[in-house]
Amino acid sequence: MTNFLNKVDEFLTKNTPQSEKAGNPKPRNYSLIANIEDIRAATLAAFWQEPENEFPNVDESIWWEVWLDYDNNNDYIEQCKDFLQQQGIQIGQQWICFPEHTVGYIKGTPRQMENLLYLECLSELRKPRDLTDFFTYATRIEQDDWINNLLQRVSNSSDQNKISVCLLDTGVNRGNPLLTPHIKEHYLSTVFADGHVADRTNMHSGHGTPMAGLILYGDLSEVFGNKHPVNIPFKFESVRVIDHTKPHDPLNYGFVTIDAVSNAEIMNPDHKRAICMAVTSNDNQHLGKPSLWSATIDMLSFGTEDINERNLFIISSGNLSDEIRNEYPLINDDHSINDPAQAFNAITVGAYTLKDQLDFNLFPEAEILANRGAMSPCNTTSSIWANEWPRKPDIVMEGGNQAIQQGAVLSPDSLQLLSTSCGKTYNMLTAFGDTSAATALASRFAAQLYIQYPHFRPETIRALMVHSANWTPAMLGNRNLGDLSFAQKVKLIQTVGYGVPNLQRAMHSASNSLTLICEAELKPYKYEESRVKTDQFHLYNLPWPIDALAELYNTPVQLTVTLSYFVEPNPGNKRYAKANNYMSHALRFKMNDTNESPDAFAGRISAEMREDDYQNEGRERNWKLGEDLRNKGSIHKDIWEGNAADLATRNILAIYPTTGWWKTRRKLERYNNTIRYSLIISISSPNSDIDIYTPVKNLIEAKVAIPVEIKV
Template sequence: MATKEIDRRRHLLLTGTSAAEPYTSPQQGGGETRLPPVDPAHHGNALKKQLERVRKDLIARDTRHDAIAVEARRGVYLEFASASGFDLALQSLEDRRAGVELAATRTQTGVTYATVYVPSGQLGYFEKKVEEYLTKTTKKSGNPKNKPLIESIAEIRLAVLEGFWTDDPALFPPAGKTICWEVWLRGEGDDLLARFREYAQKVKLQVGDEQLRFPDRLIVLAYGTREQMTGSIELLDVIAELRLAKEVPTSFVRMNVIEQEGWAKELKDRITAPSPDAPAVCIVDTGLNAGHPLLEPALRKGDLHAYDPSWGVHDDDGHGTGMAGIALHGDLAEALLSSSPVALTHRLESVKILHKGAANPPKLYGAITAEGVARAEIAAPQRKRAISMAITATDFRDRGQPSSWSAEIDKLCSGMDDDNPRLFVVSAGNIRVAPGMDYRSRNESEGIHDPGQAWNALTVGAYTERTRITEPVFNGWSPIARPGDLSPSSTTSCIWQSQWPIKPEIVMEGGNMALSPDGKDADFPDSLSLLTTHYQPFVKLFTVTGETSAASAGASRVGAVIWAQYPDFWPETIRALLVHTAEWTPRMREEITATRSRRRDMEHLLRCFGFGVPNLERALWSAGNALTLVVQDELRPFERDKSNEMRLHTLPWPKQALLDLSSVEVELRVTLSYFIEPNPARRGWERRHRYASHGLRFAVQKANEEPDDLRKRVNKAARDGDETIDSGDAGWLLGPTLREKGSVHHDRWKGTAADLASRKSIAVCPVIGWWRERHQLGRWKKAARYALIVSIRTPETGVDIYEPVANQVKIATAVPI
């Protein structure tokens, strides 16, 4: 019987589909701060007395230091506390014209604390605010002047060192204990760093060499005690916040060895090397041993690097070489068992950022990552690369909040410093599975490890289909995870607050674990793991690997394969395709139960598995019944301190083919992917202190709408006074609330083909970010680029939805506009 020919057609990359339009957001801004009940006179006088106490404390503190130190002090820090269960009016605690700056915020046992820098001589700024509250009222409401600010404050005091600590309070060091502090300095110039080093030297604080720079913040590491940190007025004058430095594991699980040297030779004979200009997977790990015969075809000597050249570029641990095998071949067992030719379409690079031996001292791994990536880019500046990093911190204390490491990855992805966007693929991190534990409960209670919370990175969790144990030594053992479920060690974002991005975005095969018959032991059988390359090829050729490390390497491979097929695609587009084509397994879909609300179930599903397992075939190809349209465009979201423009895309559409299908159910998928610029200082991620530079949103034309109706629905500037246009649209799986987190937005619509026939217009609109709210930094002048992917899938009815659109695209590109 003849084999049916596979229908593979290239995705359609569209140009000129949109027009920029002036844009005003229909949103009216955030609600007012909820205030505790107070007696105005009593409350105002109490705060007035507290500020008087601050003045006395400052005088007393200054008399304990010499006159030169007091003269050098440029300001003071105040700590403001809210009433329990209420928030501070953070936006009102800062006045850039007066030099008053919100430095850091934290929440502890229901109380919000804000540390505010007040320049020397400006303490009267807050004294005046309190006095006006006590003596003046507003004309419009008759309320005391400055009511939202003053009544949100329960206490004002001179800040102590704990006021700068924005990490877990339990991690604050006891007296006399030396720790590695992650110091966030208030500013970003070289003179600031020089001042900090000078002051630190006086109190014998050791300052690390690495540094990271963000808007208004410069980050370094310092080694010392809390007593040293408080030993200098000048030192505290330049600090904005303090955190505990991250620890990164320096050894990895050694896997069992699989000896099959004959298979390696047979496979190598079938391999065709990639072209010199092929895209690459850049392994940021423990190095790579290029002598392995199955890696050699995709390597050149100049593509192996180390953060510290004295380490050498070789892999003396094994983890990096293991990741390289997965990133190049996927699970090697499949390639070894096949007899088909293997035409490699991408290359390998390696950057060694961990060195085996004595434990590495704490370092700014964001700076190390940036330096390592720079070495690879200098060696091959024109090459497209998926940067694969399976190294994570040992903890998950950030709980979705940006760290210096994750923010640096966001910065690298966005091209914030060099206009060179990058694709980063990072692992979600692993938990340690213990016998007898309910592993899914542990999956959901241990958050994704730093830097997996990076908004712009593609974060990869692990799932498994492997449940067949073949080794006699494991006779009677049972697989821990069911087929299609999370791998036992994969982390999730279930414990994160809802405003943080959906992580992981996707999951890939990461292997399974086995439980002994008595339930007392758990192990990693080779048959439940992935086969990969061993780092000592002259001793052993194969080993096994798994967990989220293998999953992230596998996702990097998929990204590089797509890039080889579509070299004009942007990093944002490759990320979008991996999300766009993902599917949940039947087991994953069981997370949607009848016991909770549908919205809660959907968010739970997303925070465990992301959007599912990517489908490489769909990521690479369209078909007669599966049309994928790709748009790469940009808009300028802001004009100084207001919204600026939106884009209305009118897509080539198979309208008649869809009408021919009439009542047949079809699926529409839309994915919007863009990179934000980070602003990671912990000053509260609300209003003017947002983490993201900007946001984008999409809205699809409804069946009963004209493009003008869509424009009015999303754009206040186009409404002509009409403020009550309904935005509801049935059929979407997630809806705006769930899909609009992070910087990649995906949703799926199902309905009749006839209903879809008129939905060819899509609006892309900006939402507020720190580019606009901190407009004095000048970043609002930048354009924000994005990838928009739209696909239609129908049953195989014989109606071709691809060809009509392909013909429209050919005509459009043949006629210059």
């Protein structure tokens, strides 16, 4: 890297003889490399190891956790520090030496940090954070100091919004000082006749209570570690559905869920809510096939008498047993995601981890199981499911890590998240993890999106979460997605879904990127000539900034499409134990080919809707996943990569129906019903100097783009 940048500098500064003779000195390779600053910035960002956080702005001064390569040459490390100080970068006092790295904190802007690329020492850049065990090992007095400091920074604006997170779990002990101000007694409920709403689990720190802490604050080890103000903008509801002394009959799980959701809707009848469920069962070896419980989730998501306008289910994928996690990661492929997380309409949450720091003095000869950015050891997968069912999880969030020592699996606090304890022990803080923690964080994420977009449908919030997600380098094996085989891509989706969602990406468009969001309705079927046929499809004329794309020309651009909708379930009959017979309908998206006219494209879509054996003629090139991989379940995402000039002529997108039981079960007379869907389309360029957002904004303000409705 150093040699490359030095050569670039030489190319930029060494003039051509012709330009010198003409009295107009011009760098020899000006046309080859026009702007070294872009190269430096892009290269520095490649060292950023925080998939949930955007790379800082170029002139934003922040603290960095910097990892420098270490080969027992202390003098060279000191030279690196001296070099950084010369750039105006503040150097932290404490540095830690590992066998291959030296790690410390520095403060500066990305522009200042770019000069670090000229040294052969930079390995990684991370966001500084305190370890969970720093707080769990603290005395009660020290914990109280951290808690009081945070309470002075916390505000609550939940009364200004009609957004809730509803936790279906073991109950919550609101006596924890971090919870008391933000959890109202009248928002705690239970499905049990005993009326108890407190956390009554047999776990010493509780389960519902640490879930509540993560929902309200996120990982407390990060919140304690900064001085920023914290606002809680949504209400918290709890329905106690689990009592280990009174286990439910598995046949009643669906009915219990209905009662719990009803309780929440009575508490806040006009609220939109993320329903957080880390309650799952591994008793049913469903292999992806719907169960009564998962079908109930799908029914509640779709709506019974009325369309569901408010509730989005966020469900844990379930955990691998502790005693077999030492066989990670191969063992994870053999253990199915738990019931009811196979639900089509829910967001199923798995776990990944950025936790990779362990005190080897406390745990000698221990080895950390998961690499930074990889799937957590606890994660269950859909690898053994039948091909026709959805591939789960949909996303992954931080679930902590584990270590192995002399064959035994350990869960050191430093590899876990930090949350609120139920108070059964002396401490008010506890380590917490696994897919439960990941689901709590995902529910918080969904609520934050609801706050930003209070009028959006649940389908759209789900689409935003999936659309903003991306895979870490560790998940991709440090390769590009396009370099993976089809089988490797299938395994990727079956283990970590679409990756880690990014809140900033979900909420905002940068100037070199653009996101279009559409909520629409479509009538998929009609009754004609004594049979049910497909009816409508939609065509979107996309307002691409032709001039901006033309300016990019051969520059790679990326188009991402996400389509989300809820299906009405039809479970129970062996004849209908197939995906197409379980789903009321299915939707697909397709983009016109290069220079394909609107009429030709519409004709192609019409033919595909009419003919089950229609051949696609290999038009799916440049899509990273492809139809065979993306067309599962009720949310579909794919990524197109090509050059800007090609994308400029591919400006029509179709949304069209395929088969479902609304079509095949004529006697149930659903063929006149309409369905809803949410569509998200984004384009982005690696060139930060190209403004894609503004031209499209102007186009949309001049003429609002709407789908063209076409009947077959």
